[in-house]
Amino acid sequence: MANTAQTRKRARQNDSQRAHNASLRSIFRTAVKKIVKAIQTGDKKVAAESYKENVAVIDRIADKKIVHKNKAARHKSRLNTAIKSL
Template identity: 70%
Template structure:
């Protein structure tokens, strides 16, 4: 347990920030799942529109350093290739 007032405040701030980051991470996962669901449904037009929305979510979370920029790029690349593979 934190002993000083400064340490107690820092613990409170860390808890609040962790909850906020968890919420953003959940938003990221939901955005990715929406694209995967659209790809599985087989509707390429719907998948592309959902992908465009998801890219902005992925990029904004990477900008806030919730995930690394390379991880964001990897997610976008894999989702994009899944959409492109639908035509084949």
Template identity: 65%
Template sequence: MANTVQARKRARQALDARAHNASLRSRLRTAIKAVRKAVEAGDKAAAQQVFQQSVSVIDSIADKKIIHKNKAARHKSRLSAAIKALGVAA
């Protein structure tokens, strides 16, 4: 355990930040799953709509540096490719 006052305070703040970051990561995963679910359902219009909302969530979490910007770009690219593949299969 931390010995100094400032070290104890940093430990408290780190716990709060960790909880906040975990909730943001959960939001990210939920947004990605929503798009995947829409793609699996085969409804391209619904998938595109959910994708637009998810892009906003992904970008905001990348801006806060919860995930790296390249990881955010990779998620968006793969989700977009999955949606585009719906049109080819149909």
């Protein structure tokens, strides 16, 4: 348990920041799932539009270092490859 006022405040800040980061990670996962769902429909045009809309969300969360930039790039690459193969 935190003993000083400084460490108590830091613990409070960590809790709120952890909750914020968790919500951003959830937004990242939701964006990826939206693209995957569009790919599974089999319609290339719809999948490409979904990719175009959600890639900005993925990049924004990677810029905030919620997920690593390489992980974001890997997801984008795999999803784009899946769309091209439709």
